[in-house]
Amino acid sequence: xxxxxxxxxxxxxxxxxxxxxxxxxxxxxxxxxxxxxxxxxxxxxxxxxxxxxxxxxxxxxxxxxxxxxxxxxxxxxxxxxxxxxxxxxxxxxxxxxxxxxxxxxxxxxxxxxxxxxxxxxxxxxxxxxxxxxxxxxxxxxxxxxxxxxxxxxxxxxxxxxxxxxxxxxxxxxxxxxxxxxxxxxxxxxxxxxxxxxxxxxxxxxxxxxxxxxxxxxxxxxxxxxxxxxxxxxxxxxxxxxxxxxxxxxxxxxxxxxxxxxxxxxxxxxxxxxx
Amino acid sequence: xxxxxxxxxxxxxxxxxxxxxxxxxxxxxxxxxxxxxxxxxxxxxxxxxxxxxxxxxxxxxxxxxxxxxxxxxxxxxxxxxxxxxxxxxxxxxxxxxxxxxxxxxxxxxxxxxxxxxxxxxxxxxxxxxxxxxxxxxxxxxxxxxxxxxxxxxxxxxxxxxxxxxxxxxxxxxxxxxxxxxxxxxxxxxxxxxxxxxxxxxxxxxxxxxxxxxxxxxxxxxxxxxxxxxxxxxxxxxxxxxxxxxxxxxxxxxxxxxxxxxxxxxxxxxxxxxx
Amino acid sequence: xxxxxxxxxxxxxxxxxxxxxxxxxxxxxxxxxxxxxxxxxxxxxxxxxxxxxxxxxxxxxxxxxxxxxxxxxxxxxxxxxxxxxxxxxxxxxxxxxxxxxxxxxxxxxxxxxxxxxxxxxxxxxxxxxxxxxxxxxxxxxxxxxxxxxxxxxxxxxxxxxxxxxxxxxxxxxxxxxxxxxxxxxxxxxxxxxxxxxxxxxxxxxxxxxxxxxxxxxxxxxxxxxxxxxxxxxxxxxxxxxxxxxxxxxxxxxxxxxxxxxxxxxxxxxxxxxx
Numbered sequence: 001x002x003x004x005x006x007x008x009x010x011x012x013x014x015x016x017x018x019x020x021x022x023x024x025x026x027x028x029x030x031x032x033x034x035x036x037x038x039x040x041x042x043x044x045x046x047x048x049x050x051x052x053x054x055x056x057x058x059x060x061x062x063x064x065x066x067x068x069x070x071x072x073x074x075x076x077x078x079x080x081x082x083x084x085x086x087x088x089x090x091x092x093x094x095x096x097x098x099x100x101x102x103x104x105x106x107x108x109x110x111x112x113x114x115x116x117x118x119x120x121x122x123x124x125x126x127x128x129x130x131x132x133x134x135x136x137x138x139x140x141x142x143x144x145x146x147x148x149x150x151x152x153x154x155x156x157x158x159x160x161x162x163x164x165x166x167x168x169x170x171x172x173x174x175x176x177x178x179x180x181x182x183x184x185x186x187x188x189x190x191x192x193x194x195x196x197x198x199x200x201x202x203x204x205x206x207x208x209x210x211x212x213x214x215x216x217x218x219x220x221x222x223x224x225x226x227x228x229x230x231x232x233x234x235x236x237x238x239x240x241x242x243x244x245x246x247x248x249x250x251x252x253x254x255x256x257x258x259x260x261x262x263x264x265x266x267x268x269x270x271x272x273x274x
Numbered sequence: 275x276x277x278x279x280x281x282x283x284x285x286x287x288x289x290x291x292x293x294x295x296x297x298x299x300x301x302x303x304x305x306x307x308x309x310x311x312x313x314x315x316x317x318x319x320x321x322x323x324x325x326x327x328x329x330x331x332x333x334x335x336x337x338x339x340x341x342x343x344x345x346x347x348x349x350x351x352x353x354x355x356x357x358x359x360x361x362x363x364x365x366x367x368x369x370x371x372x373x374x375x376x377x378x379x380x381x382x383x384x385x386x387x388x389x390x391x392x393x394x395x396x397x398x399x400x401x402x403x404x405x406x407x408x409x410x411x412x413x414x415x416x417x418x419x420x421x422x423x424x425x426x427x428x429x430x431x432x433x434x435x436x437x438x439x440x441x442x443x444x445x446x447x448x449x450x451x452x453x454x455x456x457x458x459x460x461x462x463x464x465x466x467x468x469x470x471x472x473x474x475x476x477x478x479x480x481x482x483x484x485x486x487x488x489x490x491x492x493x494x495x496x497x498x499x500x501x502x503x504x505x506x507x508x509x510x511x512x513x514x515x516x517x518x519x520x521x522x523x524x525x526x527x528x529x530x531x532x533x534x535x536x537x538x539x540x541x542x543x544x545x546x547x548x
Numbered sequence: 549x550x551x552x553x554x555x556x557x558x559x560x561x562x563x564x565x566x567x568x569x570x571x572x573x574x575x576x577x578x579x580x581x582x583x584x585x586x587x588x589x590x591x592x593x594x595x596x597x598x599x600x601x602x603x604x605x606x607x608x609x610x611x612x613x614x615x616x617x618x619x620x621x622x623x624x625x626x627x628x629x630x631x632x633x634x635x636x637x638x639x640x641x642x643x644x645x646x647x648x649x650x651x652x653x654x655x656x657x658x659x660x661x662x663x664x665x666x667x668x669x670x671x672x673x674x675x676x677x678x679x680x681x682x683x684x685x686x687x688x689x690x691x692x693x694x695x696x697x698x699x700x701x702x703x704x705x706x707x708x709x710x711x712x713x714x715x716x717x718x719x720x721x722x723x724x725x726x727x728x729x730x731x732x733x734x735x736x737x738x739x740x741x742x743x744x745x746x747x748x749x750x751x752x753x754x755x756x757x758x759x760x761x762x763x764x765x766x767x768x769x770x771x772x773x774x775x776x777x778x779x780x781x782x783x784x785x786x787x788x789x790x791x792x793x794x795x796x797x798x799x800x801x802x803x804x805x806x807x808x809x810x811x812x813x814x815x816x817x818x819x820x821x822x
Contacts, residue, residue: 074523075533077524096513133718133723149532152492157511158511166436171406174406188713218694223718225705230709234647234779246639249626249699259623261696262620351797352797352802366791421763421766424796424799432782442739444771449659449755
């Protein structure tokens, strides 16, 4: 097990197969800046290289998930001169890198869980769209706030469409919609709706228990297949899937899983979670 | 501001940034015919060329949205002789043009709102699928009525799938389903369900207010990005999006939006709607 | 009308335009094995070649739809030696054939109805995803059970995503989720939720009546258009659709449908269902 990355804007904690990540800029409601996104990139790197990480739990410090982008940072950008003809635009390049990060996080081999409390605006709402499982407090406030600021939700738009469908994405993006956790649950932005901290922790524990019932490599292979359906022809997804199936069935996990089932016992990979 | 197009089958009214369109063939429950679709094409042309139009509100006259296609017109088609080998078929060509219209309307740069009352059958249901926001009376009657008439919902099918997903589209298309506004809301065909005229106008006003909170060009650019996700690879959507982001942030709207936010005042583009 | 295929693991019954199929391995809760899938392939062959079949109703014997794959069969696979370099892997090939079957069944020209009772695990859940209409008992148990067995839902994954969307597919696949019919209804896996046998039969009859209101060839052509939207560019779908529209309108069904409508009588294709 490699040591955890050092991140100035994140708190990290490892417990067995679980990695807990807390965005830690409470003074600005955990708004995304370079420190946060670089930290999350380091987390992605760590998880991609350590197959013993089976779940990644992400939340914000002090009861707020993420208030969005760094609006004071936007103001500084006004002074960035436009690029010369043919040169790269540093504003576009900086913006584009958040899209690459979201693609990467969307495809992490571990199962990812977002715990959404307080607020998820702009980029925070975008981040909410790339977790495998999302647990949300009913009173969380959501908004795709970009167009109200005169800018566009450029890098998060495809992930919002992937999560909510085009119909809902159009409505919330073009009408400056502000909504709460209950509505987020109704439109499918989040999976579990909870009303207080106790219910939140119980739901999280239940989800984590569910994840440990799944064989680790089988889960990673399944996620890869599911994500491939978004951009590859079905025949190719099925071809690759059939090879993954054979590899899993012949491998250690398939043997253990089938034997455990027939012997009516828990498989070796099931963890106890207190 | 260009003058409004002349349309025999539509009533048009412009109020500030809002264009109100009423399909006006009450004697046939606003069934679609050439006059209606040519009128809507003229509306699209007008909106595409006038960036001061920020919202387009479409409804039907006398409490009925649109009873579908022109079935008596279908009858005349029986006498249209099949085309000669290799020639275009006027029935196919006429049908196909409705699909082109729906693509165009689906991509209008302004934010579009459908107000659905009374009935939306066949092509009327198809049109319901291409608005950004849809407000619906609970007792509205819906049906994909084509297969009951021995024909196919050929041009609207892709938009029905885009709006409802394949699962629901299959069910309602293949079982001759007739359903009301309440069910339309449950399956995601419409966004807001209202019970009477007063609630309808209040909801419409709230949606229009939300739209004016969004910067006009930012909204148009956002809609372009969202629609691109339906047919372009995500990397290209993100590339183009990052350029749109930089242009908006450096432009007038970005500056005004960020300054208004930091100064805790309304941005210049917010309109008062009585 | 060709005679029904002989299938050792299926019970088949034809009534007018309806084909009733019962998976009949109650001793193993109708688990999928070669006999079942070969039987269903024979059913597909029959339906593809007999346009008088307008609906196919599939259920499991003795109140259980399908308990999934053949886990004892999995155990035997451990002894299958890996293929030599460059040779086909019989485990992958066998697995892949289930994906081909699901593509075929998903695209049957008749309208398909699944009646889901008792349990639908693994492949049984996959099969649930390819019906045009699904009726489900509220107490049915569902699970994507593969990863708990150390393997992957390789062949069913694309169909689960097609039915439930990526968001829900990720959650249920990666958390070992076990859920009931009520939740299946909420996430859109099934269309109609029923509480007892009587309600089930009434709902089925209503759906079958709806199907016979639709012109048979019009329904088959509509399904073809809907399925094409999943993998073809919209312009091509609309082009092909316009030809199908012209063929239907000029054909027997268009004439009969339009005339029946204008004469306010039932079209010739409407069947009486007791």
